[in-house]
Amino acid sequence: MSVMKKIEAIYNNRGDRARELHDAGEKIIGYFCCFVPEEIITALGMIPYRIQGSQTEAIDEADALLEPMACPFARSCFNKALKGEYKFLDGFVAPHSCDTIERMYHIWRANTPSPFNHFVNVPHMMGPSSDAFYKNELLYFVSCLEEFAGKKLEIEKLKDAVNLYNHRRAKLRELYELRKENPPRLSGTEITKLLVAGMGIPATEHIELIQEFMDEVRKRPIPEPDGLPRIFIWGNEIDDIAFIQLVEDCGAHVVIDDLCTGTRFFWEDAPKTDDPFDGLVQKYLGTHCPRSLSTQVGEREEDLENRFGYIRQFTADWSAEGAIFYIVRYCDTCELEGPDLKEYLAKQNLPVLMIEDDYSTSTIGQLRTRIQAFLEMMI
Amino acid sequence: MDTQSQVKTTAVKGTDTAREVRPMVKDIYKAAHEARENGKKVAYMMVASHYDEILRAMDIVPLPTENYAGLCAAKRDMDRFLLRAEADGYSQVLCSYARIGLGFDSLRKELGHIPEGSPDGGMPLPDMMIGSSAICDPRFKWYQATSRYLEAPTFSIDVVAPPPQADLNRVRDYYINYQKEQFQGLIEFCEKQTHTKMDKEKLWEAIRLGDKAWQLWYDIDRLRVAIPSPMPSQDHFSIMVAGHYYTGTQKAVDFYQKLYDEVKYKADNHIGVIKDEKYRILYGGGLPPWHTLWIFNYFESFGAVFAIENVYRGFDPVQVPSHVTDPVDFLAWRTWLRATAYHEKARQNSGNPTVEKLLGIIKDYAIDGVMFHACRSCRATTVGQTHIKTELGKYCDLPMMQLVSDMVDLRDYSEAQWKAQIGAFIDALEARTDQE
The missing domain is CATH 3.40.50.11900 (Rossmann fold)
Incomplete structure (x- = not known):
């Protein structure tokens, strides 16, 4: 198979590989946006999965639970979750990237909870005090994820x-x-x-x-x-x-x-x-x-x-x-x-x-x- | 839509004191213009950012730009500003408060003066702009965009809150520390702009006045459990001016004291907003329809009174620990306590602090039905309403409705649609009463 065929197979059947790994006993942690360090999830022996929507599927089930003036990307992701397409996720992590994703954490968690659910607060302001706050949020995230993984994070x-x-x-x-x-x-x-x-x-x-x-x-x-x-x-x-x-x-x-x-x-x-x-x-x-x-x-x-x-x-x-x-x-x-x-x-x-x-x-x-x-x- | 209803925007008030608010609104802009003439510093700012007392302590005159957008809508003079912002490239779904502010500043820049006939004389140019991440995203981003139209030093602070599931004992210290550093950063910014060191005693005094006013405001709202309702939500959307726009001043304390006396008299003497109160409605969430506040009177024509609301409320009073002796620490602690006030309840029941708050209100205020207002351009107060409604429905069996328009943009509003929905809602309330 050509490499592009391989890429297209994964692109067209997103979630299949993660589902396969989940079925094999691996823990898959789904997350939104660019503010959840994949490194932490990987270091704890789990697999990060960036939650995606679908531009080709109509948003139907989510309409009953989420207002149409919310970001359609988030609505689409939620729609897929409601349809059971994210059942392979062992964990769900939402960062505070914006108003809609922040709300998404609560709504997703209430309607399609994963075994592990977590919210990472991300400062909007940039500066030394924001760095310290976010670092503390990451350390707190680690401690919650450690509890879920049943093991401690090794710095190495x-x-x-x-x-x-x-x-x-x-x-x-x-x-x-x-x-x-x-x-x-x-x-x-x-x-x-x-x-x-x-x-x-x-x-x-x-x-x-x-x-x-x-x-x-x-x-x-x-x-x-x-x-x-x-x-x-x-x-x-x-x-x-x-x-x-x-x-x-x-x-x-x-x-x-x-x-x-x-x-x-x-x-x-x-x-x-x-x-x-x-x-x-x-x-x-x-x-x-x-x-x-x-x-x-x-x-x-x-x-x-x-x-x-x-x-x-x-x-x-x-x-x-x-x-x-x-x-x-x-x-x-x-x-x-x-x-x-x-x-x-x-x-x-x-x-x-x-x-x-x-x-x-x-x-x-x-x-x-x-x-x-x-x-x-x-x- | 008949001509009369198109022109009329405001609602008939239930209390006499609420009628005194209009001059207070005018004074906000008058004070800002006078300050500019007298060399005092004026700041564009976002209300309910927990920093209001800092501005008062530093003699900076606050100019709440969101409020100005609401005023433009109430005066039905918003289109020229909205359209201007859209012509400048801002989306029609961007926060309409921000669109009005940006449109106003854009027009002023082009004209070289405040646009003719701007409501209440318009906003003067600010000496600085202070945003915050409290409540929504546009509130920290808007002034960055405004720098397109005017040169003024800009600063913004984070206001952070943990989710209800967080282990508060684990995260408390670093949340409060961060909040303190954010306030500290703002103070340094203000000191640089005013060339004056902040006087901590003045900050304590502003905090004392702020808390006193908000305690009175809370007490007034508690009086509103009375049946019949002594003060309706349309009054709330006026009287909030003292709490949000005059935070930390004696004027706010005096105003709420007077309102308290009036509401108490009405409650004690069973004087209701309307003669025959049939239904007590909770305004469950969403920014008010500033363009059509008379809609509250329309509900009243069916015997339905908005007894209480869950937007632009003052925060419930909180008890900052006595070991906190520094005013900036106090502000940080107060912010934390306000943000987590319903977390414990949420953990024990629904998992959602807003649901817990509303359940408490429904019980205390003997609510018969809940109305939400979804605003097309406001993510923060709209996204999640349906979820809240669904969750509430698990714990109480009340008719609930969601009206859709916008807080200021009339293009998203349909009077016919609203009246049809309200009719169905009243029918549901009536059916429920019949069953009982």
Whole structure:
């Protein structure tokens, strides 16, 4: 089987591998977003599983329990849980990433409780006191998880887990390097499949898959220049290929991103520190999510640079010629961040198309005309 | 929708004291304008962030931007601000309080002055903006976006609360420490802006006044267990101005003392909001429909009075341990105690602090039915309402309804839909009474 076939098999049947491991006696811990350290779960001998929704399935059962003005990604995840698709989860961990996920913890726990349920409070403010608070939250999380696992966390195992995930991060960054080529030999659609597939399998297996895929890509012939625009994607949860594929089908290369399901979760390493928790705090609180508020620096222009400088670096290094924002509706922090980022990128002479959508493939088609018009404008 | 109901937004009040609130609202903006003229510092701020007393102690004039959005809605002068924010790229589902604030600031920047005819003279430019993560996400993020329209130093604090299942003995110290550090950070920010050191005695005094006002407010709400109801929810949505926008001042204490006397007189003498009180309704949650507060009077036309509510309430009084002798420590402890007040009850019963609070209210206030208001643009007070309703239903057998619109955006409101729903709700209340 080709590596892409393997990736597609996992991508199309998300949960199957985790279910298989659960049935074999492994403990699977489901979690939301980018603020629950997988390292801790792994170090305690359990398998982290990033909870995903489905952009293709209608949200039906959740409607009776959750308001339609809640984030449709969260509603979709909950819908799947209500339908029994997450029965393989031995644990459920929700971080306080935003208002909806915080509520989700209570609602999920009340309706489809796992044997282990936990809430990790994540500060919105950045600074030394936030670091100390989050570290305490992680230590409390560890003590609860230890109780559930029936064993104590060994610091050496945690350090090993930090190394493991840093290794995966390094591999993903290496993979992203290949996207700098013009035209790139791999598509954004392929990358999305690989990233999403990796969220539901053990990190060791994902690393193998990334390596195999990279080896295969490197053997691909160098394509002829095609003059298609290179696009940077910004937004929140894109755990389906539909949108990225649409952009590429419209005549563009998606070459870099800042998404919860993309660079946001893997770009930065957890630094090696004497106390591994310090490194975890630095890594996870450093996640570039609009839900985290960095302290204001200087006046407007300086502050925007402080907030979005890393994006300028991304777009410059990957030679992006345009940006498309894909905001899953009802994400207040993204809705507030988007116009600021648009202004910042405009000053870098990067055209921006801002799209707000319902996390559903049924609406994707309606976006085709807007994307085509945007890409035409760029040429 | 008839013309008259389109124009009318406010409700007929049940108490005389509630009618004194309107000048207090005007004074918020008047005081801010005067402060700017007199060289005093003015801060855009978020109410109920547990930091109000710090601003009072530092002579910073608070300018609550959310309240201004509510005022615009009550005056039916919100569309120009909402549309402006949307034209600037803000989503139509983003918190409409924030949209009004951003739209107002955007228009002011373009015009170079406060937009003509802005309600109550509009908001002056602030000297600083202070957000918080208490209650919802936009409250800490909004002012960052506002920096698009005005240059003012911005600061925000975290307000943290553990989930009810947390082992409070294990997490208490670091929650309180973090909260204290957040308040400390805010004080340092304010000291930098005002070039004045905070006087801890002044902070103690503001805390004393704040707690006194909120104790009186709590006592007033306890009087409202009386049958017939001496004060309805539409009054609450006015009288909360003293508690939330004048926190830490003698004015709030005096106001609540006067209101207490009036409500007590009414309770003692069985003077109800309406002559024939048939049903006692709990406003279970969701921000009020500022654009259509007269809807409470519409319920009253069927004999249904909103006896009590669960939004914009003052916190129940808490007892900070006597070993706490520093005012900043006190604020941190008070925040913790307020946040965990119903956790123990929740652990012993439903698992949900809000459900426990509402169950207590339903019993104490002899509630016949519960109404929730789902706001299209407010995640914090809307997401979870259906869950709360479902959980409540496991412990009590009451008619419950959920009206949907928005706190200020009239485009999400349908009068015909509401009246149909209210009709069905009244029928359910009636059927329940007949059964009994």
